[in-house]
Amino acid sequence: AQSVTQPDIHITVSEGASLELRCNYSYGATPYLFWYVQSPGQGLQLLLKYFSGDTLVQGIKGFEAEFKRSQSSFNLRKPSVHWSDAAEYFCAVETSYDKVIFGPGTSLSVIP
Amino acid sequence: EAGVAQSPRYKIIEKRQSVAFWCNPISGHATLYWYQQILGQGPKLLIQFQNNGVVDDSQLPKDRFSAERLKGVDSTLKIQPAKLEDSAVYLCASRAGLKETQYFGPGTRLLVL
Numbered sequence: 539a540q541s542v543t544q545p546d547i548h549i550t551v552s553e554g555a556s557l558e559l560r561c562n563y564s565y566g567a568t569p570y571l572f573w574y575v576q577s578p579g580q581g582l583q584l585l586l587k588y589f590s591g592d593t594l595v596q597g598i599k600g601f602e603a604e605f606k607r608s609q610s611s612f613n614l615r616k617p618s619v620h621w622s623d624a625a626e627y628f629c630a631v632e633t634s635y636d637k638v639i640f641g642p643g644t645s646l647s648v649i650p
Numbered sequence: 651e652a653g654v655a656q657s658p659r660y661k662i663i664e665k666r667q668s669v670a671f672w673c674n675p676i677s678g679h680a681t682l683y684w685y686q687q688i689l690g691q692g693p694k695l696l697i698q699f700q701n702n703g704v705v706d707d708s709q710l711p712k713d714r715f716s717a718e719r720l721k722g723v724d725s726t727l728k729i730q731p732a733k734l735e736d737s738a739v740y741l742c743a744s745r746a747g748l749k750e751t752q753y754f755g756p757g758t759r760l761l762v763l
Contacts, residue, residue, distance in 0.1 A: 542692075570749060582693070582741070582754040589749055628692050636681050636748055637706055640692035 540565045540633045542641035550647040551619050559614040559644050561629030570632035571612040573603055574640075577625040585627075588612065599623070624648045652676065654755035656742050662761045668730035671758045675723070675744030681705075682719055683752070684727050685741040693741055699725065732762045 541564045551557055563569055573585040586597025593605040603614045612629060629641040655674040663669050675682050680701050685693035696715065697707040701722035710717070714733070719725040729736055739757040 572752075581756045582743075582752075584751050587751070632749075636700070636745070637695065637698060638683070638752060639695065640685075642692045643690075 540631060540639055542629050542631050542639055544627075544629055544641040544644050546644045547642070548645045548647070550649060552649045553621050554618050557614075557616045557619045557623070557646070559627050559629075559646070561612045561614065561641060562610050563612065563629070563631045564610065565631055565633060567634075571603075571605060572630040572632070572638070573597065573601070573612075573614050574628045574630060575599075575625050576628065576643075582628065585614070619646075619648055621648045621650055654742055654744055654753050656740075656755035656758055658758060659756065660759050660761075662763065663732055664763050665734055666731040668728065669732055669760065670726055670728045671740050671742075671760075673725045673727070673742030673755060675725070675742070676746075676753055679744035679746050679753075680722070681745045681747065682725050683741075683743040683745075684717055684725070685743065687739045687741055687757070689738070696727070729760075732760075734762050736760060737762045 543562045545560050571588045574582045576582050585601050586595050588595045588605045596602050601616050605612050626643045628643045630638050632638050657672050682699045684696045687693045696710045697717045698705045699719040702719045717727045739759050741757045742755045743752045745752045
């Protein structure tokens with residue numbers, strides 16, 4: 539069965555530090571992968587997506603993610619975190635028939 | 651371009667009561683999704699429509715939940731009767747097609763007492 543795991547429930551980083559959020563997926567075919575962000579009281583916003591081609595994808599707000607097929611991973615990175623990045627981050631995989639499955643999320647706190 | 655609209659934004663009911671949520675997707679978006687997001691968890695897909703047909707409702711508790719999408723546009727999700735464990739945010743999303751971005755509405759926060 540298709541699934542998405544995000545091993546880190548909560549991460550705390552200092553403002554200006556680098557960030558990496560982990561995501562692993564289980565899907566037999568080539569996946570379509572997404573990262574979403576959800577700020578408190580806000581809806582889900584797409585950060586970036588991977589369908590094919592270059593395995594390093596750039597997104598909004600300075601985020602990037604790297605697809606590694608051998609590790610079934612799609613980790614999200616940002617070189618320098620801002621206080622406004624504090625939010626919940628969700629990795630998602632699209633399977634057949636446009637079905638999108640979300641991971642449990644990683645909560646990011648930023649220390650000023 | 652208008653986003654995905656949902657109403658109401660908040661709802662408080664007592665257990666065993668019924669409740670309905672409404673979603674208006676982005677114009678022209680063929681695919682519509684309803685998700686349930688329990689506090690501290692990721693969104694869980696309840697039902698997916700392609701135009702006015704159901705593509706996937708494998709995780710919809712059909713003994714109490716129902717959903718419809720009339721004329722392939724607006725959609726309603728109903729819970730009858732509600733249980734305490736139904737307390738969650740109900741998210742509606744739409745997309746134009748495969749590989750396209752999913753756009754989410756603001757959600758309806760349901761509290762069942």
